[in-house]
Amino acid sequence: MSLQQLYVVLLAGGIVLLACIAAARTASRLGLPSLLLFLALGVLLGEDVLGIHFDDAQLAQTLGTTALAIILIEGGLSTKWTDIRRLLLPSALLATVGVAISVLLTAAGAHLLLGMNWQLALLLGAIVSSTDAAAVFSVLRALPLPRRAAGMVEAESGFNDAPTVILVLVFSTAAADLPDPAVIAAKITYQLAAGAAIGLLIGRAGTLALRYVALPATGLYPLATVGLGIIAFAAAGAANASGFLAAYLAGIVLGNAALPHRAATRSFAEGIGWLAQIGLFVMLGLLVSPSELPAALLPAVVVGLVLLLLARPASVAACLTGFRTGWRQQAFISWAGLRGAVPVVLATFPIVAAVPGSEQLLNIVFVLVVIFTLIQGPTLPLIARMLRVTQPGQTRDVDIEAAPLDILDADLLTLTIPPGSRLHGVEIFELRLPAPSMVTLIVRDGDTLVPKPDTRLQEGDDVLVVTTPATRARVERRLRAVGRRGRLAHWHGEHGDPDPHTSHTNSAKGATEPWTSRTPPSRAPEPSTPATPGKEITSALSSPTPGSGP
Numbered sequence: 001m002s003l004q005q006l007y008v009v010l011l012a013g014g015i016v017l018l019a020c021i022a023a024a025r026t027a028s029r030l031g032l033p034s035l036l037l038f039l040a041l042g043v044l045l046g047e048d049v050l051g052i053h054f055d056d057a058q059l060a061q062t063l064g065t066t067a068l069a070i071i072l073i074e075g076g077l078s079t080k081w082t083d084i085r086r087l088l089l090p091s092a093l094l095a096t097v098g099v100a101i102s103v104l105l106t107a108a109g110a111h112l113l114l115g116m117n118w119q120l121a122l123l124l125g126a127i128v129s130s131t132d133a134a135a136v137f138s139v140l141r142a143l144p145l146p147r148r149a150a151g152m153v154e155a156e157s158g159f160n161d162a163p164t165v166i167l168v169l170v171f172s173t174a175a176a177d178l179p180d181p182a183v184i185a186a187k188i189t190y191q192l193a194a195g196a197a198i199g200l201l202i203g204r205a206g207t208l209a210l211r212y213v214a215l216p217a218t219g220l221y222p223l224a225t226v227g228l229g230i231i232a233f234a235a236a237g238a239a240n241a242s243g244f245l246a247a248y249l250a251g252i253v254l255g256n257a258a259l260p261h262r263a264a265t266r267s268f269a270e271g272i273g274w275l276a277q278i279g280l281f282v283m284l285g286l287l288v289s290p291s292e293l294p295a296a297l298l299p300a301v302v303v304g305l306v307l308l309l310l311a312r313p314a315s316v317a318a319c320l321t322g323f324r325t326g327w328r329q330q331a332f333i334s335w336a337g338l339r340g341a342v343p344v345v346l347a348t349f350p351i352v353a354a355v356p357g358s359e360q361l362l363n364i365v366f367v368l369v370v371i372f373t374l375i376q377g378p379t380l381p382l383i384a385r386m387l388r389v390t391q392p393g394q395t396r397d398v399d400i401e402a403a404p405l406d407i408l409d410a411d412l413l414t415l416t417i418p419p420g421s422r423l424h425g426v427e428i429f430e431l432r433l434p435a436p437s438m439v440t441l442i443v444r445d446g447d448t449l450v451p452k453p454d455t456r457l458q459e460g461d462d463v464l465v466v467t468t469p470a471t472r473a474r475v476e477r478r479l480r481a482v483g484r485r486g487r488l489a490h491w492h493g494e495h496g497d498p499d500p501h502t503s504h505t506n507s508a509k510g511a512t513e514p515w516t517s518r519t520p521p522s523r524a525p526e527p528s529t530p531a532t533p534g535k536e537i538t539s540a541l542s543s544p545t546p547g548s549g550p
Contacts, residue, residue: 016041016045016282017275017278019041020037020038020041020278020282021278038277038278038281038282038285039281039282039284039285039366039369039370040285041282041285042281042282042283042284042285042286042287043285043286043288043290044285045282045285045286046285046286046288046289046290052286054283054286054287055287057287057348057351057352058348058352060283060284060287060345060348061345061348061349061352063279063280063283064280064283064284064341064344064345064348065345066276067276067277067279067280067341068161068244068276068280068341068342068345069229069230069233069243069244069247070226070229070230070272070273070276071273071276071277071280071341072158072161072233072244072247072248072251073226073229073230073233073247073248073250073251073269073273074251074269074270074272074273074276075154075157075158075248075251075273076158076229076247076248076249076250076251076252076253076254076255077225077229077251077252077254077255077265077266077269078255078266078269078270079154079155079158079251079252079255079256080151080256081252081256083150083151083154084151084152084154084155084252086148087148087151087152087155088155089323090152090319090320090323090325091151091152091155091156091159092159093319093320094152094156094159094160094315094316094319094320095155095156095159095160095162095163096160096163096188096192097315097318097319098156098160098315098316098318098319099126099129099130099160099163099164099167099315100163101311101314101315101318101319102125102129102307102311102312102314102315103122103125103126103129103167104125105125105306105310105311105314105315106124106125106128106129106303106306106307106311107121107122107124107125107126108121109302109303109306109307109310109311110124110125110299110302110303110306113302113306114299114302114303117357119171119355120355120357120358120360120361122167122171123168123171123172123350123355123358123361124303124361124364124365125311126164126167126168126171126346127164127168127343127346127347127361127365128303128304128307128339128343128365128368129160129164129307129311130160130161130163130164130339130342130343130346131153131156131157131160131337131338131339131342132157132338132339132340132341132342132343148329149329149332149333149336149389152333153333153336153337158248159245159248161244161245161342162191162192162195162242162244162245163188163192164342164346165242165244165346165349166184166187166188166191166242167184167188168346168349168350169349170184170187171350172349172350172353172355173353190241191240191241191242191245192241192242192245193241194236194239194240194241194242195236195241195242195243195244195245195246195249196242196245196246196249198232198235198236198239198241198246199232199236199245199246199247199248199249199250199253200249200250200253202228202231202232202235202246202250203228203232203249203250203251203252203253203254204253206224206225206228206250206253206254207253207254207257207259210224210225210254210257210259210260211257211258211259211260218261218264219264219268221259221260221261221264221265222261222264222265222267222268222269223268225254225259225265225269226265226268226269226272228250228254229247229250229251229254230247231250232246232247232249232250233246233247233250251269258472258473263414277341280341280345281341284341284344284345284366287344287348287362288362288363288366292363293363293366293367295363296360296363296364296366296367297367299364300363300364300365300367300368300371301368301371303364303368304368304371304372307368307372308335308372308375308376312334312337313330313331313334316330316333316334316337317330320333328387328388328389329387329389331383331387332383332384332387332389335376335379335380335383336376336380337376338373338376338377338380339368339369339372339373340369340373343365343368343369344362344365344366344369346365347361347362347365347366348362410466410467410468410469411466411467411468411469411472412464412465412466413464413465413466413467413472413475413476413479414462414463414464414465415462415463415465415479416460416461416462416463417457417458417459417460417461417463418459418460419459419460420459421459421483422482422483422484422485422486423457423482423483423486424457424458424459425456425457425458426456426457426482426486426487427453427454427455427456427457427487428451428452428453428454428455428457429453429454430487431478431479431482432478433465433467433475433478433479434471434474434475434478435471436467436468436471437465437466437467437468437471437475438465438466439451439463439464439465440464440465440466441463441464442455442457442461442462442463442464443461443462444458444460444461444462445460465479477497480497481494
């Protein structure tokens with residue numbers, strides 16, 4: 001490739017990227033998952049419209065698998081352990097037993113209603129039985145759902161890629177006789193167990209390293225964190241284990257650890273997650289030929305209806321009935337099983353394995369994903385309201401970032417007070433932060449001020465708090481408590497526990513939006529006022545007060 005050709009490719013790629021970003025904004029306004037517009041852009045760029053030729057299934061499989069790993073790492077980094085730790089068993093059942101039930105029922109429907117042979121029917125059932133992490137994360141996190149329902153669907157979407165990949169690889173064998181079910185179960189058990197162990201081990205080792213090693217630049221922390229997730233994915237794959245599960249679990253461990261620059265890391269991971277989604281969906285749109293899609297319309301609708309109305313509800317009911325999950329939540333979880341890029345990527349596996357009729361499967365899966373995403377995605381908020389599983393105005397916890405101040409042996413916490421926060425109007429001394437901690441700086445409407453004890457916090461304030469590693473956890477608990485219940489949080493029995501389930505239920509009246517954090521400087525802010533006000537602040541925040549502390 002000449003230099004001039006490189007410029008043309010980069011120019012076209014930049015234009016496509018900006019078009020996809022604009023499409024994502026348009027999709028959010030219309031209430032549609034952005035994947036549909038990305039797929040449409042890929043189809044538009046393809047050989048049947050604008051003439052770009054792309055039919056390399058092997059390359060699509062390789063790039064798609066890499067993109068899915070990045071999406072799962074981002075999903076793990078943004079998943080709260082407190083939201084899913086009580087849901088591991090039901091989510092694991094949905095991702096394994098639920099997938100098996102869904103595969104069998106969907107395959108039976110394809111075999112009986114469409115006359116597919118059993119190998120293609122089982123392949124189709126395995127391909128479409130995995131919920132898509134990118135679609136689930138983007139849609140569910142915009143809805144005011146109970147933590148139990150949202151956490152269960154998110155955890156399932158992070159876990160169930162691994163079993164479906166294994167099943168697709170098994171069913172893609174060209175042999176006439178499929179492996180014994182016991183052999184399949186043994187392979188799935190090994191890959192899941194080994195993948196989970198590798199992901200947890202690398203996540204824990206990375207946490208210890210990043211917590212105690214001061215990197216020379218803030219931007220290296222996000223790179224190191226995502227790099228650890230990629231290492232987990234690759235190491236598990238090299239051990240013939242589940243790389244997807246390893247990547248997701250490593251992301252969860254790293255995302256829930258008290259690491260420096262957590263907000264910057266999540267922002268970086270979200271950005272590359274979006275980039276992976278955009279590249280993946282556009283590539284998959286290029287892979288299909290629009291002229292071949294009409295023939296796949298009827299089979300896609302039939303299989304999709306079997307999956308949506310029979311296989312998915314049956315698998316959810318079978319897995320969740322014993323976990324005190326009411327029929328309303330079961331119905332919502334059934335409807336929230338969104339399909340996206342994962343099934344389309346999985347459809348390339350039998351093509352690469354040269355399974356007869358696999359090209360037909362790709363078209364069926366593509367049409368199924370588009371049609372049922374159009375049905376399920378926009379209607380999900382309505383279904384949630386009809387089933388009365390939403391919680392409008394639910395309180396969400398603060399998002400506090402810490403930057404290590406190595407020379408001072410201190411931590412710098414930064415937070416932004418959002419509209420409607422219970423912190424609005426609270427005076428500095430009423431925070432009653434545990435000693436030795438103090439609010440050092442407030443940025444308000446672009447102006448910087450050093451607060452006094454009677455300075456009132458306001459919506460939109462960026463607040464900097466200096467504390468020590470020993471008291472940092474208590475400071476964060478106190479900030480969470482005031483964010484949930486206001487200045488009298490202690491007397492209301494709110495102690496700022498990381499797990500909201502251990503605190504009193506917060507009323508809708510006291511609900512706030514999530515706090516956001518900005519990346520703080522890597523050293524302590526220099527004092528910009530005379531010593532007297534600083535002494536007043538230290539005295540006000542350090543002296544014991546009845547009801548103080550977390």
